[in-house]
Amino acid sequence: MIFTVPKTLEELQTALANRSERFVFAAGCTDILPKKLGKPWEVDEIIDLTHVPELQTIGTGPQTGDYFIGACCTHAQVAADPEVRRHYTALAQACEQIGSVQIRNRGTIGGNVANGSPAADTLPCLMALGAEIEWIDGVCIKGFWLPGAQAPSAGSGTVVSAFAKLGDRDIVTIARISLAVRSVLRGGRYTNTAVVVGAASLQPFFCDEAAAVLDGSQPGEVDREAFAGALAKAIEASIPNRPTMPYKRSAVRGPAFDVLERLANFEH
Amino acid sequence: MILHFILNSKPVSKDLDPSRRLIDVLREDFLLTGVKEGCGEGECGSCTILMDGLPVHACMVLAGQLDGHRLLTIEGLSASGELDILQQAFIENNAVHCGFCTPGMIMAAKGLLLQNPDPTEEEIRTAISGNICRCSDYRQIVMAVKDAAARLRAQGGAR
Ligand SMILES: Cc1cc2nc3c(=O)[nH]c(=O)nc-3n(C[C@@H](O)[C@@H](O)[C@H](O)COP(=O)(O)OP(=O)(O)OC[C@H]3O[C@@H](n4cnc5c(N)ncnc54)[C@H](O)[C@@H]3O)c2cc1C
Ligand code: FES
Ligand code: FES
Numbered sequence: 001m002i003f004t005v006p007k008t009l010e011e012l013q014t015a016l017a018n019r020s021e022r023f024v025f026a027a028g029c030t031d032i033l034p035k036k037l038g039k040p041w042e043v044d045e046i047i048d049l050t051h052v053p054e055l056q057t058i059g060t061g062p063q064t065g066d067y068f069i070g071a072c073c074t075h076a077q078v079a080a081d082p083e084v085r086r087h088y089t090a091l092a093q094a095c096e097q098i099g100s101v102q103i104r105n106r107g108t109i110g111g112n113v114a115n116g117s118p119a120a121d122t123l124p125c126l127m128a129l130g131a132e133i134e135w136i137d138g139v140c141i142k143g144f145w146l147p148g149a150q151a152p153s154a155g156s157g158t159v160v161s162a163f164a165k166l167g168d169r170d171i172v173t174i175a176r177i178s179l180a181v182r183s184v185l186r187g188g189r190y191t192n193t194a195v196v197v198g199a200a201s202l203q204p205f206f207c208d209e210a211a212a213v214l215d216g217s218q219p220g221e222v223d224r225e226a227f228a229g230a231l232a233k234a235i236e237a238s239i240p241n242r243p244t245m246p247y248k249r250s251a252v253r254g255p256a257f258d259v260l261e262r263l264a265n266f267e268h
Numbered sequence: 269m270i271l272h273f274i275l276n277s278k279p280v281s282k283d284l285d286p287s288r289r290l291i292d293v294l295r296e297d298f299l300l301t302g303v304k305e306g307c308g309e310g311e312c313g314s315c316t317i318l319m320d321g322l323p324v325h326a327c328m329v330l331a332g333q334l335d336g337h338r339l340l341t342i343e344g345l346s347a348s349g350e351l352d353i354l355q356q357a358f359i360e361n362n363a364v365h366c367g368f369c370t371p372g373m374i375m376a377a378k379g380l381l382l383q384n385p386d387p388t389e390e391e392i393r394t395a396i397s398g399n400i401c402r403c404s405d406y407r408q409i410v411m412a413v414k415d416a417a418a419r420l421r422a423q424g425g426a427r
Binding site: 001003005026028029030033034037038041046048050051076099100101102103105106171172 | 394
């Protein structure tokens with residue numbers, strides 16, 4: 001077994017150029033080690049990502065005002081970042097609910113996305129917030145760019161966002177349904193809303209019908225039933241033949257009401 | 269692979285198979301058997317140790333990732349020969365029954381008190397929400413952590 005520990009971006013690039021055919025990245029290992037439990041490694045090389053400082057940085061880009069979150073930032077780090085809490089609230093709310101303290105101290109945002117579980121909590125948030133992935137060599141996520149708070153899409157308004165999930169219990173729980181909402185408050189009304197449904201089907205998806213219910217409404221005065229109804233219809237259409245469909249279609253009311261309440265209580 | 273790290277306040281340089289899990293290295297190579305394996309998949313918390321002061325699962329770290337890190341296991345808490353205040357508080361509050369979860373529970377609590385010397389009950393419950401105890405009573409565990417926090421504050425903060 002080859003174990004490579006790049007300590008700089010250049011060393012990582014070299015490692016990627018020389019990588020074995022069967023390799024895996026090791027970041028927080030909270031997905032790879034439970035999967036491997038009791039079995040031998042099925043790879044010839046492990047490339048550690050936790051010693052490259054550039055993958056752990058978080059901050060504003062030099063020119064655009066866009067915000068960069070390195071792939072190896074842990075969930076705890078993302079959840080605690082004041083700028084994320086303020087401008088990308090949905091993501092902070094998702095990260096602070098992931099697993100337990102121990103999982104949040106190890107698990108990374110890049111690993112969460114790359115692992116691609118339907119229940120990954122950061123994915124719907126990153127989609128709703130309009131994040132873009134920066135790659136290294138097309139295989140390693142360097143990090144995520146989130147549009148700056150002053151981005152043209154926000155115009156003169158204030159970007160607000162929220163996340164809510166439904167699991168089997170309140171904490172340390174894997175999502176059965178998750179919802180991420182991002183909107184722009186302009187003149188006291190929601191505009192340009194994006195709603196993403198996670199965990200309901202194999203991939204998170206945008207629900208434009210639910211977004212349309214918010215657009216034009218004032219916080220606290222959204223038609224909650226219409227919002228939940230649009231989500232229920234979208235879930236029904238996305239997993240028509242799944243045995244869990246009837247449950248998810250009706251259970252979506254819970255996170256739907258929660259996410260609206262969180263959005264209305266948004267404070268800068 | 270030769271790895272350099274700090275284990276229970278002592279610098280260590282050791283030739284280790286980097287693809288092994290930290291929990292196995294601690295238990296088998298360093299005989300630190302206070303690090304317990306309940307599930308091996310991040311669910312039970314019994315393998316909790318502190319890495320750079322933060323609670324993590326030793327079953328979720330690879331040996332090859334250890335370079336430059338500072339590790340503290342339950343054994344490191346009483347390295348001076350005296351029990352840590354948290355250990356004393358667990359005993360005095362009857363928070364230990366079979367004891368299997370206890371080292372992980374105490375290390376999760378240690379991580380909390382290092383960051384927050386005056387936690388609320390909710391903060392304590394959140395800090396140990398990833399630690400499962402199957403035979404004791406969470407109320408006694410929470411009381412023990414509260415008690416330890418109060419004693420530590422009286423002494424001027426967590427060590
Ligand atoms: C007990 C427990 C509870 C959990 N609870 C939740 C939860 O509530 N919500 C949730 O969303 N998730 C949850 N998870 C899963 C979550 O911890 C992971 O998805 C985590 O974020 C993965 O990150 P990692 O750094 O640990 O990835 P690793 O396990 O290190 O890697 C996972 C995969 O991603 C790849 N990878 C890692 N980093 C990169 C990169 N930069 N570029 C390309 N590929 C990369 C690896 O090759 C590997 O295939 C839980 C896990 C456990 C064990
Ligand atoms: S053994 Fe590590 S969390 Fe259960
Ligand atoms: S004391 Fe037995 S599992 Fe907690």
